[in-house]
Amino acid sequence: MGSRSSHAAVIPDVDSIRRETGFSQASLLRLHHRFRALDRNKKGYLSRMDLQQIGALAVNPLGDRIIESFFPNGSQRVDFPGFVRVLAHFRPVEDEDTDQDPKKPEPLNSRRNKLHYAFQLYDLDRDGKISRHEMLQVLRLMVGVQVTEEQLENIADRTVQEADEDGDGAVSFLEFTKSLEKMDVEQKMSIRILK
Amino acid sequence: MEGAELAGKILSTWLTLVLGFILLPSVFGVSLGISEIYMKILVKTLEWATIRIEKGTPKESTLKNSASVGIIQRDESPMEKGLSGLRGRDFELSDVFYFSKKGLEAIVEDEVTQRFSSEELVSWNLLTRTNVNFHYISLRLTMVWVLGVIVRYCVLLPLRVTLAFIGISLLVIGTTLVGQLPDSSLKNWLSELVHLTCCRICVRALSGTIHYHNKQHRPQKGGICVANHTSPIDVLILTTDGCYAMVGQVHGGLMGIIQRAMVKACPHVWFERSEMKDRHLVTKRLKEHIADKKKLPILIFPEGTCINNTSVMMFKKGSFEIGGTIHPVAIKYNPQFGDAFWNSSKYNMVSYLLRMMTSWAIVCDVWYMPPMTREDGEDAVQFANRVKSAIATQGGLTELPWDGGLKRAKVKDTFKEEQQKNYSKMIAGNGSLN
Numbered sequence: 208m209g210s211r212s213s214h215a216a217v218i219p220d221v222d223s224i225r226r227e228t229g230f231s232q233a234s235l236l237r238l239h240h241r242f243r244a245l246d247r248n249k250k251g252y253l254s255r256m257d258l259q260q261i262g263a264l265a266v267n268p269l270g271d272r273i274i275e276s277f278f279p280n281g282s283q284r285v286d287f288p289g290f291v292r293v294l295a296h297f298r299p300v301e302d303e304d305t306d307q308d309p310k311k312p313e314p315l316n317s318r319r320n321k322l323h324y325a326f327q328l329y330d331l332d333r334d335g336k337i338s339r340h341e342m343l344q345v346l347r348l349m350v351g352v353q354v355t356e357e358q359l360e361n362i363a364d365r366t367v368q369e370a371d372e373d374g375d376g377a378v379s380f381l382e383f384t385k386s387l388e389k390m391d392v393e394q395k396m397s398i399r400i401l402k
Numbered sequence: 403m404e405g406a407e408l409a410g411k412i413l414s415t416w417l418t419l420v421l422g423f424i425l426l427p428s429v430f431g432v433s434l435g436i437s438e439i440y441m442k443i444l445v446k447t448l449e450w451a452t453i454r455i456e457k458g459t460p461k462e463s464t465l466k467n468s469a470s471v472g473i474i475q476r477d478e479s480p481m482e483k484g485l486s487g488l489r490g491r492d493f494e495l496s497d498v499f500y501f502s503k504k505g506l507e508a509i510v511e512d513e514v515t516q517r518f519s520s521e522e523l524v525s526w527n528l529l530t531r532t533n534v535n536f537h538y539i540s541l542r543l544t545m546v547w548v549l550g551v552i553v554r555y556c557v558l559l560p561l562r563v564t565l566a567f568i569g570i571s572l573l574v575i576g577t578t579l580v581g582q583l584p585d586s587s588l589k590n591w592l593s594e595l596v597h598l599t600c601c602r603i604c605v606r607a608l609s610g611t612i613h614y615h616n617k618q619h620r621p622q623k624g625g626i627c628v629a630n631h632t633s634p635i636d637v638l639i640l641t642t643d644g645c646y647a648m649v650g651q652v653h654g655g656l657m658g659i660i661q662r663a664m665v666k667a668c669p670h671v672w673f674e675r676s677e678m679k680d681r682h683l684v685t686k687r688l689k690e691h692i693a694d695k696k697k698l699p700i701l702i703f704p705e706g707t708c709i710n711n712t713s714v715m716m717f718k719k720g721s722f723e724i725g726g727t728i729h730p731v732a733i734k735y736n737p738q739f740g741d742a743f744w745n746s747s748k749y750n751m752v753s754y755l756l757r758m759m760t761s762w763a764i765v766c767d768v769w770y771m772p773p774m775t776r777e778d779g780e781d782a783v784q785f786a787n788r789v790k791s792a793i794a795t796q797g798g799l800t801e802l803p804w805d806g807g808l809k810r811a812k813v814k815d816t817f818k819e820e821q822q823k824n825y826s827k828m829i830a831g832n833g834s835l836n
Contacts, residue, residue, distance in 0.1 A: 241510060244519060247747060261515060262804055263508035266817040268825060269498065273505040297506050325498050346493070349501070350829070351822030362493045362829065370495065378495075387496055395499040398507055399475040 224288050228295035229314055234400045238294065242287050252284040253277070268349040272328045296324045299397040319384070321396045326383050336377040339367050420564060428602040437763075441611055444762055447546065448738065451528055454543050474510055493829040514804045517710050520741045527738050529761065554760050562607045562759040569603035570656075574663040576600065581666025593667035594645050601642045608635065609763040614643055619770040621646070621699040621729035624692050628721060629731040630793055631703035632711040633744040634751075635758065636733055639766060646701040647691065651675055669697060685724055692726045699729065704786065710743040711735050713800040717790045719782040727773045730789050732797035736765040769796045 218224070218239050225235060243249075245257050258274045259265055267273065277285045277293050295315035313320060329337045329345050342363040350359070370378045370386040378386075423436060528550045576596035583589045605612070620643070621627040627646060629636060640646060648670045652661060661672055671691055677683055691697055704717035711734065722728070735742045740761025744754050758764065771792060776785045794801040 238510070244515060245509075258509065261508050261512050262817075263512045263514070264505055266821055267501055267505045267508065268818065268822050269501040270505060270818070273502055273509075294506065294510065297503065325496075325502060328498050328502060329495075345498075349497070349822065350826040351819055353823050353826035354829075366493060366495060383495065390496050390499075392499070395496070396503055398503065398510060400510070401475060 218287065220288065224291055227288075227315070228291050229298055229316065230291065230295065230400075235291065237400060238291055239287060242290055250284075252286045253290060254284060268351070269328060269345075272345065272348065276324065276327060293324075294398075296321055297396055297398040299399050300393045316397075318392050321392050322384050322387060323380065325392075325396065326380050329378075336375075336379050337367070337383070338377045339363055342367055342378075420561070420568075424565065424606055425568065425603065428599050428606065437606070437609065437611060440609070441763065441765075444739065447550075448527055451526065451543060451546060454540060455526055474507060497825075497829075513713075513802055514715075517713050517715065517802070518747075519710060519745060520743050521710055521712050521737050527762070529740075550762075554762070558609070559759055562609070565603055565607035566755075566759070569600050569607055570660065572596070572603065573600035574660060577663040577667035581663070590668070596667065597641060597645050597664075601638055604638050605642050608638075608758055610635075610639070610642075611763055611765045612639055612642065613767045614770070615767065616770045617643075619729065619772050620644055621731070621770070622727075622773075623697060623699060624695040625699045625727040625729050625773065626688075626692060626721065626724065627699050627701045627729045627731055628704055628717075628789060628793075629701070629733055630711075630714050630797065630799065631705045631708055632733065632735060633708055633742045633754075635742055635764065636703070637701070639733060639768060640701060640731065643768070645698050647671060647698040648701050649673075649688065671700065681720060685720070688724050689726075692724065704790075708744045708746060710745075711737070711799070713802050714790055714794040714797075715802050716805045717786040719786050722776065722782045722786045722789070725776070727775055728785075728789055729773050730771040730793050730796075732767075732769045732771065732793045732799075734767050734769075734797040734799065736767075739763040739765045742766070767797075771796055 218235060221232070221235060224230075225232065228235075230238070242253070245261070246253055247257065247260070255274055255278065258277065259270075264270045264273065277289065292315065298316040300316055300318070326337070327333070329341060331341045331344060343359060346354075346359050346363055367376065367378055370382050372382050372385070373379075528547050573596065576599075577593065580589060580592045580596055583592070627640070629640065637648065645668065647668070648664075650661075650672060652658060652672045652674055661670070664670055665672060669691070671687055673684065673687075688700060691700060702721045704721045705715050706718050709715055740758065740763055742758070742764055749757065774785075774789055774792070776782070780788075791801060793799075
């Protein structure tokens with residue numbers, strides 16, 4: 208009869224996903240609906256190509272890096288839990304999250320985890336440090352062919368120097384966090400899903 | 403024996419009724435008012451259902467405007483504001499926040515992908531297929547829904563299938579017969595009659611209620627008619643009110659039979675698959691067609707694919723390079739009574755037609771618009787955009803610059819370069835670098 212009911216029963220392990228990501232049932236339903244809409248061939252998972260089909264993402268200068276963030280550890284597919292896990296980083300911080308039980312793992316949308324997501328966009332080889340070379344490459348992604356190599360190197364040098372505290376020529380996650388301590392990360396890296 | 407006789411009697415009474423009430427009036431283009439009564443009852447029932455649902459749901463879940471607003475809260479400020487800076491600021495590590503947020507927003511919801519799935523309704527219309535957000539409200543509502551299912555599947559569906567069958571057979575037979583005649587004004591008149599009658603029958607097979615506006619601007623001979631595309635039914639809707647020459651590929655199977663029959667009675671422009679790739683050939687044939695002022699206006703859908711009737715996507719410039727007068731037409735369906743959008747990746751043609759025939763009705767508005775021609779100094783792309791804006795405004799649809807072909811293909815790199823240019827201007831444009 209063609210009824211597209213995305214009821215909670217259809218999402219496998221919905222409770223564990225809810226606990227892990229903090230999304231409400233309604234939001235998870237919406238995201239599941241979206242996941243299935245993006246999964247054009249009904250494979251049950253998303254490939255890089257499925258994400259590249261999104262027009263607004265393909266024109267984003269950091270589109271490739273963002274797509275890459277969905278495929279950690281060299282995998283070629285992302286299933287629904289993996290999909291939601293990345294999106295959970297952008298969940299707005301609500302009051303209930305702040306007074307957490309210290310024994311529970313940190314929620315995915317904490318300030319630290321949001322910063323870590325941004326850090327990963329720079330850290331191409333995932334070694335925990337942003338080298339000058341990696342900075343240069345990401346900058347090149349963002350500006351395309353519009354800026355000369357020399358100008359870009361200047362920018363990269365300046366940025367790494369400003370953030371680098373222990374003088375190893377690279378920016379570690381701690382240094383990254385420190386240089387952005389005044390930034391309102393929670394607000395800038397949040398997407399609110401309407402009920 | 404008695405059983406067979408009884409069945410035979412029922413069948414013959416059934417057919418006589420159908421003939422009397424539906425087929426004959428179609429020939430003369432007259433309406434007996436049965437569909438109007440049906441629509442009135444339907445509207446009253448749906449209004450009642452909406453009130454019941456609103457009473458039943460708790461106050462917090464406001465589903466109003468869910469169709470138009472989208473599922474995430476968007477911050478539409480331009481790149482400069484989003485990067486929290488004035489022009490000429492230097493690169494910051496935090497710039498990546500803006501792009502990643504925009505990127506993730508696009509992943510959760512983007513303008514284009516949502517146009518290729520059916521529009522969500524603000525209130526339920528008693529069809530199972532639209533029951534995504536609505537839960538059990540009351541016994542009475544469920545009873546009405548069950549009644550609706552019975553009416554749609556047991557009464558309306560057989561009727562509609564009969565009509566569709568009759569309509570298509572008449573079309574094929576009629577056009578083949580008319581095709582035997584030598585070319586003359588009698589032939590043209592007869593072929594128009596056959597086309598119009600069969601289209602009216604087919605529209606009734608879908609319980610279609612169509613309102614035509616501005617009939618004085620109906621496309622004339624020797625012109626090109628251009629409309630937004632939602633489903634193959636668009637063709638039926640337009641040909642009920644006038645005859646057009648259609649353009650398209652030759653198909654096999656049932657469609658092929660219909661195409662070959664139709665072209666005998668009046669000159670449509672059918673292309674072989676190989677010929678479609680040769681754009682010059684296509685343009686040449688279409689030019690020849692409109693140069694002959696006695697030939698019917700050509701019907702073209704410049705979007706190239708079915709969109710879900712909430713927006714109009716990029717018009718391909720090919721149709722606007724032929725020259726001649728363009729007659730724009732805007733078609734807007736009312737989703738409350740039945741969703742006409744054909745999601746070709748989700749449903750094939752047969753299941754689509756079945757869904758159409760088990761909806762309440764197909765209700766739509768057709769606006770004919772004053773003719774437009776290409777102005778001096780305007781190239782085909784600008785002309786196409788002008789026509790597109792006119793159609794979008796008239797039909798109350800949003801306008802998108804994206805190509806409908808994005809359904810299947812990737813976006814061009816030139817759009818990304820624009821964003822990169824914008825960003826570069828911000829961090830390096832002023833030359834104030836040290």
